[in-house]
Amino acid sequence: MFAGVAEQNIEIEESNALRHAAVDELKTLKGRQRRRIARAAIAEMPPFRRPAGPTTQRHIRATLRAALNDAISQELITFNPAAHVELDSVKRPKALVWTDDRVAQWQATGVKLSPVMVWTPSQTGAFLDSVSGDDLYALFHLIAFRGLRRGEACGLRPEDLDLKAQTLTIATQLVAVGGVGIEENAPKSDAGDRVVALDRDSVRALKRHLKRQRKAREKAGAAWVDSGRLFTRATGAWFEPDWLTDRFERLARRAGLPPIRLHDLRHGAATIALAAGVDRKVVQEMLGHASIGLTSDTYTSVLPEVAHDAAEAAARLVPRQKRSRAHPGSHEPNSSTGTDGCAA
Numbered sequence: 001m002f003a004g005v006a007e008q009n010i011e012i013e014e015s016n017a018l019r020h021a022a023v024d025e026l027k028t029l030k031g032r033q034r035r036r037i038a039r040a041a042i043a044e045m046p047p048f049r050r051p052a053g054p055t056t057q058r059h060i061r062a063t064l065r066a067a068l069n070d071a072i073s074q075e076l077i078t079f080n081p082a083a084h085v086e087l088d089s090v091k092r093p094k095a096l097v098w099t100d101d102r103v104a105q106w107q108a109t110g111v112k113l114s115p116v117m118v119w120t121p122s123q124t125g126a127f128l129d130s131v132s133g134d135d136l137y138a139l140f141h142l143i144a145f146r147g148l149r150r151g152e153a154c155g156l157r158p159e160d161l162d163l164k165a166q167t168l169t170i171a172t173q174l175v176a177v178g179g180v181g182i183e184e185n186a187p188k189s190d191a192g193d194r195v196v197a198l199d200r201d202s203v204r205a206l207k208r209h210l211k212r213q214r215k216a217r218e219k220a221g222a223a224w225v226d227s228g229r230l231f232t233r234a235t236g237a238w239f240e241p242d243w244l245t246d247r248f249e250r251l252a253r254r255a256g257l258p259p260i261r262l263h264d265l266r267h268g269a270a271t272i273a274l275a276a277g278v279d280r281k282v283v284q285e286m287l288g289h290a291s292i293g294l295t296s297d298t299y300t301s302v303l304p305e306v307a308h309d310a311a312e313a314a315a316r317l318v319p320r321q322k323r324s325r326a327h328p329g330s331h332e333p334n335s336s337t338g339t340d341g342c343a344a
Contacts, residue, residue, distance in 0.1 A: 002057060002085060009051035019045050054088050061085055095267060098123060098258045106258055117260050118268045121275075130255035138202075138209035139231045140248070140265070142168070146196050147269035147287045150241045150262055151175050155184060156230040161206060166198045170288060174241060182240050194288050 022045065026038045052060070064082040071077045095116040096102065102113055119127065124144055131137050139153050148156075151173035160169040171193055175185045186193070198206070209231075216234060217224050225236040233239050248262040260268075266287070273283050 002061075002087070005052050005057060005060070012049045012051045015046045016048055019048060057087055061087060095264075095271075097271075098260075103258050112259065116264060116267065117258065118264055118271055119257065119260055121272055123257055124265075124268055124272070127252060127255050127257055131251050134251065135212065135234070136231060136244075136247070138205040139244075140251075141202060141205045143262070143265045143269065145199060145202060145269055145272075147266045147273075147283075148196070149173065149266060149288070150244060151185075152288075153231065154229070154239065154241050154244060157228055158210075158230050161230060163203060163207065166200075166203055168196045168198055170194050170196060174238060176241060182238070194285060196286060 019042065022038065022042050026035060026042065029035050029038055061082055065080060068077065068080045068082050072080060093115045095118055096114045097118050097120060098106075099120070102117075106112060128137070128141060128144060131140055134140075142148050143150075143153055146168070148170070152170050155173040156168070156170075157172065160171060162169070172184050172186065174182050176182055213232070217236065220235060223235060225232075227236055227238040229238045231239075245262045248265070249259070252259065270283055270287055273286065274280065
């Protein structure tokens with residue numbers, strides 16, 4: 001089975017490469033007719049898909065192992081073959097912050113230093129300012145400050161929002177089912193089923209969103225689709241998580257910002273919260289992690305200014321004798337002792 005997954009990954013990568021090449025060629029074509037033909041050809045191609053990476057394959061194996069263990073307990077089989085499948089080890093990529101030097105290097109080479117890159121607070125602010133008029137501004141605001149997962153944000157329902165208590169209940173998510181479509185599911189884990197406290201700016205953004213959504217519903221009239229979601233398309237229908245990712249990436253490029261994944265916006269929320277001095281246990285609960293160890297292991301990137309502050313704080317903890325104001329190597333007498341060197 002996993003050999004089949006590897007073969008499918010090759011097919012996906014080849015298909016993606018062909019579609020990318022066709023899209024790049026479309027950008028260079030001139031003439032309405034030629035562009036129309038090229039768009040039609042692209043529409044007939046398979047859509048972009050993500051290969052099953054090492055982490056996904058480990059999740060697949062874990063699911064198989066659990067199912068086959070149930071089969072053993074029901075005496076349907078006598079051993080668990082999934083327990084003997086060896087997969088490549090998964091090394092969690094190191095998250096890096098988009099400092100000025102890294103941005104300059106990316107602009108010069110087009111290469112990201114890590115698959116996981118995090119915006120600085122000013123870059124996050126620039127993005128939110130640039131999309132302040134977008135229909136989904138409140139959604140991006142929630143991910144940026146409250147660290148919602150993509151599927152959780154898509155799955156939010158109006159009843160999950162309590163403006164009076166300033167809380168948001170994470171109880172559902174929308175997930176893509178290969179070859180079938182989108183379906184509603186429970187959060188990623190028991191810890192994912194949680195209540196998230198909202199800051200005042202988030203509450204204001206959500207109130208504006210609800211007001212805009214009511215106007216859109218009135219305008220659509222009978223054409224409005226009641227999907228039961230807090231964030232929807234202009235027709236009221238829910239949207240796919242992959243569509244949200246594509247939209248985020250387009251908006252980020254339009255804002256002239258260095259590239260990050262939509263999931264990295266959640267990563268940034270954790271990084272900013274930790275930088276603001278929020279306790280790791282609180283951040284763990286905000287993110288819906290099952291253990292604080294996962295929070296510590298995953299969100300270890302720190303903002304440069306926080307790292308410098310930590311270095312200075314550590315240095316201040318060590319008591320030192322007052323140094324002479326003279327330059328190192330000079331023998332200017334110390335005024336308080338009348339002799340060379342430091343006072344005792």
